Amino acid sequence: MEKVQWMILGVGMVLLLSACDFTVPSNNEGLVDTLSNTDTREAKSDTTTSLVDSMPPDQTIVRDTPALPPAQIIETGQVQPEQVMAFAETLMGTPYVYASTNPKVGFDCSGFITYVFNHFNIRVPRSSIDFTNVGKPIPVEQAKRGDIILFTGTDSTERFVGHMGLVVANTDTLRFIHSTSGKAMGVTITPLSKYYRSRFVKTIRIFPQNDSQGLL
Secondary structure (H helix, E strand, O other): OHHHHHHHHHHHHHHHHHHOOOOOOOOOOOOOOOOOHHHHHHHHHHHHHHHHHHOOOOOOOOOOOOOOOOOEOOOOOOOOHHHHHHHHHOOOOOEEOOOOEEOOOEEOHHHHHHHHHHOOOOOOOOOHHHHOOEOEEEOHHHOOOOOEEEEEOOOOOOOOEEEEEEEEEEOOOEEEEEEEOOOOOEEEEEEOOHHHHHHEEEEEEOOHHHHOOOOO
């Protein structure tokens, strides 16, 4: 009797498992996503919609491209351009020494300019490239004694400022005083030759007095 009961129980279990479409996993396989492809797509779509709906409104602010900074003004006070130029010319022959502003040692190009203006308590940038946005740009033909002339470095294909000088005269040809690492190897006066024209960047004016004076 007991054997018959066990047989009936066993048959019942088999029928129950078949009805549930139960499959016993083999080889310790991991769990398998039982959602159908349709259910999966709908679930993902619902999640995406929920995330988008929960995001705050766009806070991006559209701004125009910022304008270039205004030209830096150098305060020259009551100092006259002729005073500066007369002093600069007393330094003729001072040797060229890179990164120096000491007349007892020598000057590089911007070191010479710095020393000359500092003599009159006029603060100017220390490096030539920092003069790029200084003063008022003027046509080279209108440059006057005391205006500043800017050049590229020795590689003229690199069109940023790397050398500078002070305009001495601008009659038959423009001449400028500068500290050069070239043949003169020091402070000298040089004409705006074809070579320097190839390196020319611009002339700038920091002395307002030059706006009312005639060509020199």
